[in-house]
Amino acid sequence: MIGNGYGNYGQAAIGCDLLDIGSRRAEERRCQDSAGSHAPPTLSFGEPGAFDLPNVPDPAQFCSNNFASASGNKDADQLVKFAKGTTTLAFKFNEGIIVSVDSRSTMGAYIASQTVKKIIEINPFLLGTMAGGAADCSFWERNLGMQCRMYELRNRKRITVAAASKLLANTMNSYRGYGLSMGTMVTGWDETGPQLYYVDDDGTRLKGTYFSVGSGSTYAYGVLDTYYRPDLTVDEAIDLGKRAIYHATHRDAYSGGINNLYHVTKDGWRVVHAIDVNDMHYEFQEEKKNAAASSMKA
Numbered sequence: 001m002i003g004n005g006y007g008n009y010g011q012a013a014i015g016c017d018l019l020d021i022g023s024r025r026a027e028e029r030r031c032q033d034s035a036g037s038h039a040p041p042t043l044s045f046g047e048p049g050a051f052d053l054p055n056v057p058d059p060a061q062f063c064s065n066n067f068a069s070a071s072g073n074k075d076a077d078q079l080v081k082f083a084k085g086t087t088t089l090a091f092k093f094n095e096g097i098i099v100s101v102d103s104r105s106t107m108g109a110y111i112a113s114q115t116v117k118k119i120i121e122i123n124p125f126l127l128g129t130m131a132g133g134a135a136d137c138s139f140w141e142r143n144l145g146m147q148c149r150m151y152e153l154r155n156r157k158r159i160t161v162a163a164a165s166k167l168l169a170n171t172m173n174s175y176r177g178y179g180l181s182m183g184t185m186v187t188g189w190d191e192t193g194p195q196l197y198y199v200d201d202d203g204t205r206l207k208g209t210y211f212s213v214g215s216g217s218t219y220a221y222g223v224l225d226t227y228y229r230p231d232l233t234v235d236e237a238i239d240l241g242k243r244a245i246y247h248a249t250h251r252d253a254y255s256g257g258i259n260n261l262y263h264v265t266k267d268g269w270r271v272v273h274a275i276d277v278n279d280m281h282y283e284f285q286e287e288k289k290n291a292a293a294s295s296m297k298a
Contacts, residue, residue: 063179085254088118088129089220089244090185090196091210093232097187097194097264099127100241102216102249102277103257105134114257123148124268126164126188131213132201133181141184144168161188161195165205173203183213189266216248216255223247238263238272246284249277 053059066078088101105113118130120138122145130137147167151159165186172182180201187196198206198213210228212220223244232240241261249255259280261272 085216085252086118086131086214087212087216087220087245087248087252087255088131088185088214089210089212089217089224089241090129090187091224091228091237091241092187092194092196093228093230093237095232095234095237095265096189097196098237098241099129099185099187099262099264099269100245101129101260102245102255103260104249104255106254109253111256116257117260119260119262120145121269122164122186122188123158125158125190125264126161126186127262127264127269128168128187129185129213131183136180136182136201137184140168140171140180140182143171144186158190160190160192161186161197162190162192162207164188165197165199168199169203169205172199172201176201176203185211185213187264189264189268194264212244212248214248214255216252219248219251220244234263242273242275242280243284246277246280250281 054062056062085106086102086104088099090097090099099119101118103114103116103118104111105116116130116134120128120130120141122128122141126148128137128141128144130141144164144167148159148164151163168184168186172180182199182201184199185196186199187194189195196208196211198204198208198211209230210224212224223240227240227243238261242259245255245259245261249257249259256277259273259275259277261274262269263272
C-alpha cells in the first residue's frame, strides 16, 4: 500500500496498466467517467487487477514528486527516499571473466537482508549483476533471460553478449523517466570471446574491461585500479575479486554479507565461492600482521 503522507491509504481501480497513469489514455478514461470530476477514483481494497495508488487527485504527479530514485541529496524533499547500497564488480582477463558481489540489501541504515543473490544467471554462458532497486534489477534481468531464450529458439544459436546487453538497454530506454533504478553489468562468453557491458536505467550501455557498480564501488575501483592486469592467473584474478569486495564491504556500511564470486570461461560460468566477509576480514588481518612482522624482522 502507498499512502498520501497524511495516513490515508487506498487502492484506486484504474485498470491493469500502471503506465497509463498520467497519460492521454488515462485522461480520456477519466473524462468518460459519468461523474466527470477531478476527485480521486472510488477507493476499494483488495480488488484484483488493480494497483495501489496514493489517495490524491493526481497520483502520477504525487509519485513523481515523492518517489523518484535520486542520487546524493536530491531526494531531501521527498516523503519517501529511495535508499539503496551495494557493491558489484566484474573484470575481463586472459583466462575469462570474474564477477564478484556482496549480498547485503539495505533500506537506509536498516539492513533488510544479508543473503541477496546479486548475480543473476541469465543462461549457462551469460550473467547479470544487480545494483539499485532489487525488484527492478531482478525483474528486468529475468525478462532479459526470456528474450535471450526466444532469440535462441528463433535463430537456433546462442545470443551474443553484445546483443543481450543491447536488448536490456533498449528495454531501459523504453521505460526511461518512469523511476526505475538499475545499474547492472551483463557479461559472458560468446564466439568473440569474453565480453563485459554496463547497462543502467537511463539506457546507457558501455563496453569495458572492468566495472564496479554501487555505493561501495569507489573502494572496489581503488583495489582494481591498483592490482588489475590482463595477464592475471585464475587464482590471482579470484583473489583480486575477493579483495576488492572485502575492502568495499569494510569501508561501506551499505555493503556486506556474503561474497559470491563466479568465473566465466568458454565452457560457461561456474560458482567459485560464497564466503562471509567477516571471515575474510580475519583472514586478511592475519595476513597483514604476518607481513608486518616479516618486514620488521628484515
